[in-house]
Amino acid sequence: MIKPLVDVAQDFPILNRRINGHRLVWLDSAATSQKPESVIQTMDRFYHESNANVLRSVHTLADEATTAFTDARVKTAQFIRAGRPEEVIFTRGTTESLNLVARGYGDQAVNSGDEIVLSPMEHHSNIIPWQQLARRTGATLRYVELAQDGTITIDALERVIGPRTRIVALSRISNVLGTINPITEAAAMVHQHGGVMVVDGAQSVPHEATAVRELGADFLAFSGHKMCGPTGIGVLYGRMELLEAMEPVMFGGEMISYVDQETATWAEVPQKFEGGTPNIAGAVGLGAAIDYLAGVGMDAIHEHSRTLGELAFETLKSIPGVAVYGPARPHAAALAFNIDGVHPHDVAQVFDSLGVAIRAGHHCAQPLMHWLGVGSTARASFYLYNGQDDVSVLKEAILETKRFFQR
Ligand code: 7TS
Numbered sequence: 001m002i003k004p005l006v007d008v009a010q011d012f013p014i015l016n017r018r019i020n021g022h023r024l025v026w027l028d029s030a031a032t033s034q035k036p037e038s039v040i041q042t043m044d045r046f047y048h049e050s051n052a053n054v055l056r057s058v059h060t061l062a063d064e065a066t067t068a069f070t071d072a073r074v075k076t077a078q079f080i081r082a083g084r085p086e087e088v089i090f091t092r093g094t095t096e097s098l099n100l101v102a103r104g105y106g107d108q109a110v111n112s113g114d115e116i117v118l119s120p121m122e123h124h125s126n127i128i129p130w131q132q133l134a135r136r137t138g139a140t141l142r143y144v145e146l147a148q149d150g151t152i153t154i155d156a157l158e159r160v161i162g163p164r165t166r167i168v169a170l171s172r173i174s175n176v177l178g179t180i181n182p183i184t185e186a187a188a189m190v191h192q193h194g195g196v197m198v199v200d201g202a203q204s205v206p207h208e209a210t211a212v213r214e215l216g217a218d219f220l221a222f223s224g225h226k227m228c229g230p231t232g233i234g235v236l237y238g239r240m241e242l243l244e245a246m247e248p249v250m251f252g253g254e255m256i257s258y259v260d261q262e263t264a265t266w267a268e269v270p271q272k273f274e275g276g277t278p279n280i281a282g283a284v285g286l287g288a289a290i291d292y293l294a295g296v297g298m299d300a301i302h303e304h305s306r307t308l309g310e311l312a313f314e315t316l317k318s319i320p321g322v323a324v325y326g327p328a329r330p331h332a333a334a335l336a337f338n339i340d341g342v343h344p345h346d347v348a349q350v351f352d353s354l355g356v357a358i359r360a361g362h363h364c365a366q367p368l369m370h371w372l373g374v375g376s377t378a379r380a381s382f383y384l385y386n387g388q389d390d391v392s393v394l395k396e397a398i399l400e401t402k403r404f405f406q407r
Contacts, residue, residue, distance in 0.1 A: 002311070002388040005296050005304050011036045012385050022355025025393045029332045030175045030203060030381035031359050032225045035289075039228060042288035043281050054280055055254060055271070070278050072287035073270075079290045080220065081211040082237055084166055089270045093234030094202040094291055095125040097221030100273065101198055102129035104246040105219070106167065109196070112138030115164040117190070119144045119152055119181070120371045121174045124364040126200040126221075130169060141164070146371060149327040150177040154185050161189040168197050172204035172215070176379060177326030178309050178334045180204075187216025196242065206383070207305045207333055208391070209298035212237055216356035224282065227290035233282030236273070243269040248390045250275040268366075293384075294396050301384050308382040312391045319398055323374055336363070336377040339398060342405050344378040350401040351378075356393060 008015050013035050017024045017307055026034055046068060052061035054069045070085075077085040091097045106129075110116065116130050120143055134141050142165075145156045152170070161168060166191040170185050187197035196218040201210060203221075206227035212220050217237070224233040238246070248255055255275035257265040266272045293301065310329040316324045321340040339347055344360035351358050359379045362369045370377060380394050 002304070002307055004387040005300060007033075008385045011038070011292075013037060016386060017376035019329040019357075020353050025356045025390050027380040027382065027390065027394060028357045028359050029206075029226070029383035029386075030363075030379065031227050032231065033206065033383055034385065035230065036228055037290050038292050039230065039285050039288045043230060043285040046208075046281050046284045052283075053277055057350065063338065065280055068287070069278070072283040075287045075290045076235055077237075079210070079294065080205065080235075080237055081213065082268070083213070083240065086269050087237055087240055089236040089238065089273045090283055091221075091234045091236050092232055092279070092287055093223040093225065094123075094200060094221045095234075097219075097234055098125050098198070098200065099129045100249060101221070101238070102133045102363045103249040104273070105196070105238075106130075106133040106241060107136065107245060108245070110134075110137045110139045110166045113164065114139040114166040115142050115162070116140070116169040117142050117160050117165050117170075119143060119170055120146055120367045121152075121177060121179065121369070122169070122171055123175055123200065124201065124366070126169055126171060126198075127367065130167070140164075144170075145246040150179050150301045150325060150372075151327050152179070152181050152186075154182060155257045157182070157186050157189055161186065161193065163193050165190055165193050165195045167195055169200065170198075171200040171202070173207065173332045173334075174326070174365075174368075175334055175381075176336045176365050176368055176377070178313075178332040178336075180330050180332055184214070184216045187218075191216070200405075202336065203332065204294075206301075208302040218242055224286040224289060227286075227289055228292055230282050230285040233279045233286050235286075240269065243273075246273075246277065248272045252276050261273070296384060304384060305382060307332055308386060308388070308391060309333045309335060311388065312380060312382070312394060315391055315395050316398065319348065319395065321402060322398060325377065333383065334379060334381040336379045337398075338377050339376060339396050339401055339405075342401060346405070347378045347398075347401050350404055351397050354393075354397050354400060356397045 025116040050064040199217040199224040205222040252275040348360035
């Protein structure tokens with residue numbers, strides 16, 4: 001019996017809620033995770049006791065707030081094994097981080113005739129910034145071909161990565177198929193041609209131990225809210241020499257060194273990219289989320305997510321009239337499926353009546369929906385507060401949905 005990794009009732013008060021007369025079963029963590037009590041309390045304490053703006057004033061609260069904010073950056077850097085804290089730039093989330101790379105790095109490094117390599121399984125936020133970059137520069141987008149089970153093979157990477165490739169941008173883990181992509185191999189190929197590897201870690205950083213340099217990531221984007229942290233805070237990691245060469249894209253207070261009426265010079269990295277008052281409480285909350293995840297252990301979380309993902313895959317595969325997408329194994333914590341003859345939105349509606357929260361739709365991955373040949377899917381996703389019970393509830397909810405629509 002696979003149990004949740006944590007004391008759910010104590011750590012996640014929201015999961016004690018009852019929805020439509022049933023225990024809330026949260027199978028929508030790929031959209032956003034629930035927040036542990038420790039994160040909620042840390043943010044509460046920050047606003048109750050230490051709130052002030054950071055990196056400017058010298059009074060006691062400013063000092064406390066600045067220390068808390070700076071500590072959060074240090075914790076985040078250690079969590080992904082960055083070389084130094086300054087390689088962590090705080091953003092609003094994965095979307096903003098990827099836009100920042102495409103603008104700040106892409107506009108300088110990419111020229112007409114260059115190629116940007118993506119995959120059809122990318123989230124829209126790892127496609128559209130590159131489409132826009134290609135438009136601005138005259139570069140070409142190339143898509144790696146997916147194998148039948150939705151995986152990316154080394155051969156397929158070799159076919160698209162070449163001397164013209166300036167950027168390869170791939171998710172480490174798909175938010176729809178649960179595929180775990182061969183980033184290290186892709187990075188080695190693009191590095192051979194002098195290009196850079198951009199990793200969308202929105203689904204992977206919450207679920208596996210991340211070591212950016214071993215992974216081969218030159219840039220890594222992720223969001224706090226999918227890893228037990230608050231919304232509105234995210235990270236762009238970048239290798240220091242790339243960040244130093246990169247242009248800022250948000251201009252204003254705190255990102256400058258010297259300003260006169262006509263010109264300005266930039267502050268050092270990371271302040272250069274963090275114009276304006278940052279999301280201080282968000283960063284502090286992210287620090288608390290990292291403490292919480294590290295306390296449980298990222299290797300244990302990875303094992304748990306994979307075990308539940310694979311169990312759910314097998315369980316759903318054995319139900320007649322249910323299509324399950326993505327590889328059997330390794331299968332990460334997100335699982336897309338359809339029930340024959342029932343629209344995914346109707347599936348989600350019946351599930352909600354049973355207290356089960358899933359997402360239905362295109363999951364911000366329309367090119368992947370085209371590749372799958374469907375308009376949309378239902379999706380269940382798991383995290384450390386889910387257990388085998390929840391896989392059983394998922395199966396029961398599917399059987400109930402089938403009965404409901406057969407009546
Ligand atoms: N990349 C991936 C792989 C994602 O799963 C998401 C969010 C993003 C980027 C964007 O992250 P954001 O925090 O900037 O919004 N994915 C989902 C999802 O699957 N359902 O809701 C949001």
